[in-house]
Amino acid sequence: MGALELPISDIAAKVQSGELSAKELVKEAISNLEAAAEYDAIISYTKGRALEGAAKIDSKVAAGEKIGSLAGVPFVAKDNFLTLGGKTTAASNMLKDFEAPYQATAIERLEAAGAICVAKANLDAWAHGSSTENSDFFVTKNPHDKTRVPGGSSGGSAAVVALKSVPFAIGTDTGGSIRLPASFCGVVGYKPTYGLVSRSGVVAMASSTDVIGPLARTVDDAALVLDAMAGKDELDSTTIDRDEKGYQPTTTYHLPTTKIGVIREYMSEGLDTGVKQSIEAAIEKFRQAGAQVNEVSLPSLPLALAVYYIVCPAEVSSNLARYDGQRYGHSSAEAKTLEDSYFLSREEGFGAEAKRRIMIGAYVLSSGYYEAYYKKAQTVRTKIINEFKEAFERFDFLVGPIAPNTAFKIGERTDDPLKMYLSDVMTVAANISGNPAISLPVGGADGLPIGLQIIAPQKADRTLLSISKAIEELK
Ligand code: GLN
Numbered sequence: 421m422g423a424l425e426l427p428i429s430d431i432a433a434k435v436q437s438g439e440l441s442a443k444e445l446v447k448e449a450i451s452n453l454e455a456a457a458e459y460d461a462i463i464s465y466t467k468g469r470a471l472e473g474a475a476k477i478d479s480k481v482a483a484g485e486k487i488g489s490l491a492g493v494p495f496v497a498k499d500n501f502l503t504l505g506g507k508t509t510a511a512s513n514m515l516k517d518f519e520a521p522y523q524a525t526a527i528e529r530l531e532a533a534g535a536i537c538v539a540k541a542n543l544d545a546w547a548h549g550s551s552t553e554n555s556d557f558f559v560t561k562n563p564h565d566k567t568r569v570p571g572g573s574s575g576g577s578a579a580v581v582a583l584k585s586v587p588f589a590i591g592t593d594t595g596g597s598i599r600l601p602a603s604f605c606g607v608v609g610y611k612p613t614y615g616l617v618s619r620s621g622v623v624a625m626a627s628s629t630d631v632i633g634p635l636a637r638t639v640d641d642a643a644l645v646l647d648a649m650a651g652k653d654e655l656d657s658t659t660i661d662r663d664e665k666g667y668q669p670t671t672t673y674h675l676p677t678t679k680i681g682v683i684r685e686y687m688s689e690g691l692d693t694g695v696k697q698s699i700e701a702a703i704e705k706f707r708q709a710g711a712q713v714n715e716v717s718l719p720s721l722p723l724a725l726a727v728y729y730i731v732c733p734a735e736v737s738s739n740l741a742r743y744d745g746q747r748y749g750h751s752s753a754e755a756k757t758l759e760d761s762y763f764l765s766r767e768e769g770f771g772a773e774a775k776r777r778i779m780i781g782a783y784v785l786s787s788g789y790y791e792a793y794y795k796k797a798q799t800v801r802t803k804i805i806n807e808f809k810e811a812f813e814r815f816d817f818l819v820g821p822i823a824p825n826t827a828f829k830i831g832e833r834t835d836d837p838l839k840m841y842l843s844d845v846m847t848v849a850a851n852i853s854g855n856p857a858i859s860l861p862v863g864g865a866d867g868l869p870i871g872l873q874i875i876a877p878q879k880a881d882r883t884l885l886s887i888s889k890a891i892e893e894l895k
Contacts, residue, residue: 424448428493428587428641432534435492438481442474442492442536449494449538452585459561459583461576462496462539469505470494470538477534490648491534496580496589498573499540500547500623501632503527510623511555512545514743514750514769524621525656526590526632526649533648541576541589545771546740547597547625549573550843553834554773561830563605564868568827571601571843574635578605581635588636588645594625595728596822596847598633599859603822603871606861609635610642610885613878614854615660617646618653626735627658629728629851639860639889643667646881663882669889670882676710678887679815685721686820686846686873694865699821702862702872705894706819716815718807721849723800728848729841730784730797736774737781743769776837805853812877817887819874821846822859826868846873856881858888 423431423440434440450470453462477492497503500510502520509515527537544554552560552575560575562568563582570579574591578601581589591598593611602609610633617632624630634645644667651662682703687696707713745751745765752764770778784793811818823846833840850857855878859871872891876884 422448424452424494424587425584427638428490428636428644431493431587432489432491435477435534436481436487440492442477443471445492446470446474446494446536446538449586452583453496453539453580456583456585459563459566459579460558461542461560461579461583463499463509463511463542463557463576464506465539466503466505466537470536473531473536488533488648489644490530493535493588494538494586495530495535496539496541496577496586497527497537498543498577498589498591500543500592501527501590502621503537503540506540508540508623510546511543511557512769512771512774513556516556516750518749520621522621525618525653526622529649530590530645535648538586541574541580543576544573544773546623546736546774547573547592547594548736548773548777550596550600550840551828551833552576553830554771556771559830562827565827567829568868569604569830571604571827573597575601577635578602578607578609581605581607581637588634588641590632590645591635592622592625592630592632593851594630595732595851596844598635599822599847599857599871599873600843602635602859603869604827606864606869607635607637608639608642608861609633609859609871610646611850611857612646612650612881613660613856615658616662616881617649618656618659620653620655624739626732627739628735629732631851639669639885639892643669643885660879663879665882667882667885669886673886673890675706675887675890678711678817680706680711680713681716681811681815681818682713683721683818683820684715684717690824691821692825692865695821695823695825695870698863698865698870699872702891703819706891709894716811716818718804718811720800720803720807724804724849724852725841725845727797727800727804727852728844730793731801731852733777733781734785734794735781736777737785740770740774740778745769773837801852804849808853808855817874817876817884819872822871822873823847826865826870850875854878856884858884860888860891
C-alpha cells in the first residue's frame with residue numbers, strides 16, 4: 421500500500437515526524453494522477469506551486485516547526501475553486517485562459533493546515549450538471565466502469581478519490597454535486613450546513629444553495645478536511661461560526677439512542693431494485709444495532725426538484741451576468757462595438773447548458789412571470805424548510821438513497837435535459853433547506869457503488885459525521 425492510501429491523520433503525522441517527505445508525496449500524487457489519465461478527471465496540474473509548498477513544509481519540519489492537521493497531504497480541487505499556480509476554468513470556454521489573482525478561502529485554509537493542491541478536477545461547466553458531460557473540455561469516466569459517468573458536477577473530484585490517486589478532493593454542492601458523484605464512484609461525499617465553509621473565491625453558481633465540502637475515502641478523512649475549512653470568514657457574510665468542539669466524529673457514538681426517519685418519498689416508486697435493496701439492507705443494520713427506525717413523510721419533497729430548477733437558474737442568470745467579455749474571461753475577437761462584444765463574448769464563451777439556465781433564470785425573474793414561478797418556488801422552499809424542521813423534532817437523522825439509480829452510461833441522458841435534471845431528485849432538497857447531508861457508500865449493484873444519504877438538522881455537522889462513522893463501522 422502506498423503512503424497516500426493511509427488515513428489522512430497518519431500521513432500528516434508521518435510528515436510531521438519526518439518519516440515521510442511532503443515533496444515525495446506530491447510527486448507520488450501527481451504520478452498517480454498521470455497514470456490514471458485515461459479517466460480524464462484532471463483539467464490541469466499545479467505542479468510548480470505544489471512542489472514549492474511541499475519543499476517549504478519539509479524544511480519547516482526539519483527546523484522542528486509544527487505544521488498542521490493536514491501536513492503534506494496532497495489533494496485535488498474542483499476547477500471552480502480559485503487557485504494560484506495555474507488556471508481556474510470552471511470547465512468553461514469562457515474561463516479557459518483565466519488565471520485567478522487570489523485563492524479561495526477554502527484553499528487558503530487547507531494550505532494553512534499543511535495540505536497541498538496538486539491538480540484541478542474536471543466538472544460540468546460552471547457546475548451545471550449531474551454527469552460531468554457538460555464540461556466544455558472532456559467527459560470524465562467512472563473508475564468502476566469507463567463506459568459510465570462518474571456523476572456530477574464534481575465528477576473529477578470523486579473519480580480521483582475513487583482511483584486512490586489522492587487521499588481527498590474538494591468539491592461544491594449546489595444541488596447534489598458532491599453527493600451524487602460520491603455515490604456513483606463509491607466514496608464519502610460531505611455537504612456541510614449552508615454557510616459552514618466560505619464561498620469566497622469559488623465560482624458562484626446559485627449563491628443561496630452553494631456549499632463546499634470534501635470527498636474522501638472515509639468519514640474520518642472527510643471530517644478532518646472539513647475541520648480545516650469550516651468557520652466564519654469576513655469575505656463571505658453568509659458564513660457561520662464553527663462548532664467549538666471541531667468536526668472529528670465522536671468515537672463513542674451510540675446508535676441505540678438514535679431515532680432515524682426513513683424518508684417515504686425517496687423509498688417509493690422509481691427506485692432501481694439494486695438501490696432499494698442496498699438502502700434497505702443498510703437500514704436493517706441500523707435496526708439490528710438498536711436504532712429506532714421509522715418511516716417519515718415530508719409531503720412537499722416531490723416538489724423540491726421543481727423549486728430547485730427555478731431558484732437555481734434564477735441565481736445562475738444573475739451570477740453569470742458578470743461574464744461580459746470586458747474585465748476577464750473570453751472576449752470575442754469579432755466584436756466591433758461594445759454591444760457586439762457583450763453578445764458575441766457570451767455567445768462564444770457559454771455552452772448550451774449555461775445558456776439554457778440563463779434563459780430559464782431570466783424568464784422566471786421577469787416581470788409578469790416572477791409571481792407565477794420565482795415567488796411560488798420561494799413559498800414552496802419555505803414549506804420544505806419547515807417540513808425538515810418538523811421532521812427533526814421527531815428524528816435525529818433522515819435517511820434515503822442519494823439517487824434512484826447507479827451510474828448511468830455516458831451519453832444516456834445528454835439529449836434530454838429534463839432526464840438529466842431528474843438525477844438530482846433526491847439531493848436538491850437538502851440544498852434548498854441548507855441542511856447538512858452525506859453520501860456514504862453502502863453497497864453496490866452489478867459492480868456499481870450505491871450511496872446512502874443521511875440528512876441532519878442544520879449545524880449538526882459533528883453529530884452527522886459521528887453517526888456516519890458509526891454506520892461505516894457496522895460493515
Ligand atoms: N446537478 C445539479 C444541477 O445541475 C446540481 C449541480 C451542483 O450541485 N453544482 O444543477
